[in-house]
Amino acid sequence: MQKITTAAQMRNMDRIAMHGVYAMAPVVLMENAGHAVAERAGAWLDGWDGKDVVLFCGKGNNGGDGFVIARHILAAGARVYVYVLGKEEDYSDEARQHLHTLQQLADEETCLLLSAPQSDADWQLLQKRLLASSVVIDAMLGTGFHGSLRQPLASIVAEVNAAAAAGAVTVIAVDMPTGVNSDTGAVSNGDDDEDGPLFADMTVTFGALKRGLVLYPGRACAGHVEVDPIGMPGPLLMQLEENPAYLLQESDIAEIVVPRSPDSHKGTHGTIAIVTGSSQMAGAALMAAHGAVRSGAGKVFLRVPGATAPYCIGVQPEIMVRGVGTGDHFTAADADEIIAESKNWSVLAMGPGLGRDAETKEFLLKVLAAVTCPVVLDADALNLLAGEKALIASRGSRIIMTPHLAEFSRISGLSMAEIKADPIAAARQFASEWKVNLVLKGAPTLIVSAKTGNVYVNSTGNAGMACGGMGDVLTGMIAAMIAHQGMSDLCSAACAGVYLHGAAGDACRKDHGPYGFTPMETADVLPQVLASLEEDLALPILQQPLIGGK
Numbered sequence: 427m428q429k430i431t432t433a434a435q436m437r438n439m440d441r442i443a444m445h446g447v448y449a450m451a452p453v454v455l456m457e458n459a460g461h462a463v464a465e466r467a468g469a470w471l472d473g474w475d476g477k478d479v480v481l482f483c484g485k486g487n488n489g490g491d492g493f494v495i496a497r498h499i500l501a502a503g504a505r506v507y508v509y510v511l512g513k514e515e516d517y518s519d520e521a522r523q524h525l526h527t528l529q530q531l532a533d534e535e536t537c538l539l540l541s542a543p544q545s546d547a548d549w550q551l552l553q554k555r556l557l558a559s560s561v562v563i564d565a566m567l568g569t570g571f572h573g574s575l576r577q578p579l580a581s582i583v584a585e586v587n588a589a590a591a592a593g594a595v596t597v598i599a600v601d602m603p604t605g606v607n608s609d610t611g612a613v614s615n616g617d618d619d620e621d622g623p624l625f626a627d628m629t630v631t632f633g634a635l636k637r638g639l640v641l642y643p644g645r646a647c648a649g650h651v652e653v654d655p656i657g658m659p660g661p662l663l664m665q666l667e668e669n670p671a672y673l674l675q676e677s678d679i680a681e682i683v684v685p686r687s688p689d690s691h692k693g694t695h696g697t698i699a700i701v702t703g704s705s706q707m708a709g710a711a712l713m714a715a716h717g718a719v720r721s722g723a724g725k726v727f728l729r730v731p732g733a734t735a736p737y738c739i740g741v742q743p744e745i746m747v748r749g750v751g752t753g754d755h756f757t758a759a760d761a762d763e764i765i766a767e768s769k770n771w772s773v774l775a776m777g778p779g780l781g782r783d784a785e786t787k788e789f790l791l792k793v794l795a796a797v798t799c800p801v802v803l804d805a806d807a808l809n810l811l812a813g814e815k816a817l818i819a820s821r822g823s824r825i826i827m828t829p830h831l832a833e834f835s836r837i838s839g840l841s842m843a844e845i846k847a848d849p850i851a852a853a854r855q856f857a858s859e860w861k862v863n864l865v866l867k868g869a870p871t872l873i874v875s876a877k878t879g880n881v882y883v884n885s886t887g888n889a890g891m892a893c894g895g896m897g898d899v900l901t902g903m904i905a906a907m908i909a910h911q912g913m914s915d916l917c918s919a920a921c922a923g924v925y926l927h928g929a930a931g932d933a934c935r936k937d938h939g940p941y942g943f944t945p946m947e948t949a950d951v952l953p954q955v956l957a958s959l960e961e962d963l964a965l966p967i968l969q970q971p972l973i974g975g976k
């Protein structure tokens with residue numbers, strides 16, 4: 427699983443690598459970092475031979491990495507213009523040492539060392555060089571960046587972005603794209619293009635992924651991301667255990683969503699109860715149930731308020747629908763019937779289209795206090811339970827809550843700005859206080875384990891999924907995953923549901939276009955997504971088809 431770190435964790439790792447028992451020379455770590463970029467970007471670009479490269483080196487250690495890169499790509503046949511943006515005397519010892527080595531290689535033909543542009547003529551020359559080159563390497567700022575870009579970096583970044591937009595160059599970022607905060611993903615100057623961040627085609631980052639490379643808006647600046655261990659001692663990378671966060675990738679999901687045993691039956695794959703809806707929003711209930719059906723649930727029961735039932739019965743034959751009571755929303759009087767039935771359920775999901783009537787809150791409180799199966803709470807269930815931390819926490823981590831950002835703000839009491847400043851910390855804090863597994867829906871969606879506090883950052887999904895009903899489908903999917911054969915815990919089920927939901931959205935984007943595909947269509951491609959997940963897994967010999975197939 428790919429770990430995600432903060433700048434402080436990286437600095438700590440650096441410190442132990444250099445000054446602890448490992449006693450690694452700083453100049454070696456920088457050498458490894460620069461070499462890793464030359465190698466990985468070279469492989470990605472089909473080699474350096476004959477390429478014209480403009481390389482910007484900032485005044486910190488990110489710039490020091492740049493001096494190493496210059497030396498390696500020169501040896502590999504590139505011609506390179508190196509802009510040295512710091513003063514020699516201000517560089518760290520290791521960066522200055524690498525600058526000295528590079529200075530010995532400088533010539534008029536293949537390696538020109540230049541200082542920061544000042545006059546109009548300097549800027550025009552820079553523009554010309556950018557347009558004439560094929561690759562730009564950004565070694566301006568890495569994990570040391572914060573705030574908004576100062577000059578001359580802001581103007582250099584604007585020139586690089588303009589050259590890239592003109593289709594002239596490929597942009598490679600060293601460790602972080604300049605202007606992206608490595609801890610938060612916040613970018614220089616927000617939405618203003620003027621002093622905005624650099625947009626890279628590829629980023630080679632060191633040691634571990636940085637949060638700013640997986641959280642938006644920074645993630646959109648990074649392009650293709652590769653992580654290089656740069657020779658850090660293995661135990662140090664393993665030690666990034668304090669407040670760990672991980673990127674969820676296909677290989678992680680393939681490990682938890684294992685193929686079914688051939689002798690399984692519908693009882694093996696769970697009885698999923700979706701208890702939700704109101705007459706105004708019957709569709710939400712149906713979409714949640716459909717999400718469960720398409721995720722392979724053994725049986726799906728939909729229980730809706732009595733007056734809502736006529737809109738749901740017969741819409742989809744595989745969903746077993748029954749009305750409870752006679753109203754158009756649930757009330758406390760309906761709870762006993764649900765509680766009695768729940769003894770036969772693997773999991774209960776509530777919330778989509780539930781409505782926010784005070785009587786429905788009474789119903790929810792009564793049901794939650796009595797049922798023993800795992801519960802998924804979404805949408806209006808979250809709004810109604812906003813003040814009920816003690817009841818939720820008393821359920822011993824047997825709940826998954828799936829708020830989007832606005833719902834999360836309402837229940838947590840945090841402002842949007844507070845959440846966006848550090849979503850990983852906000853999500854982790856909430857899951858710990860409420861003792862729940864949390865799915866904080868957004869771009870990207872975060873999942874927090876109630877048991878461990880580990881945070882998982884989803885890597886699938888796209889903006890086409892920003893439409894009503896997608897969350898309802900996800901609720902049903904997560905519920906079905908809880909009952910999936912071999913699923914180890916609620917957090918794993920939440921991770922699987924979130925990842926597969928996003929992957930299904932990505933498949934729809936490919937088939938239908940960037941937006942306009944529906945939540946039901948998204949659920950419908952799930953079997954194909956599951957097929958691609960199983961493709962890489964060798965089936966046990968007894969599960970392989972006897973005739974044909976692979």
Ligand SMILES: NC(=O)C1=CN([C@@H]2O[C@H](COP(=O)(O)OP(=O)(O)OC[C@H]3O[C@@H](n4cnc5c(N)ncnc54)[C@H](O)[C@@H]3O)[C@@H](O)[C@H]2O)[C@H](O)CC1
Nearest residue numbers: 455456486487488567568569570571572574575576601632
């Ligand atoms: N294990 C590793 O990860 C290694 C990382 N290396 C590289 O070192 C950088 C981090 O180096 P550091 O010197 O701490 O920071 P930066 O080079 O990113 O920048 C510091 C520099 O930036 C100035 N600055 C900050 N904010 C702004 C701003 N808004 N506008 C302009 N300038 C700004 C600040 O004043 C400092 O002068 C890491 O990313 C890796 O690339 C090692 O080489 C190997 C080990």
Ligand SMILES: [K+]
Nearest residue numbers: 564567600602
């Ligand atoms: K950089």
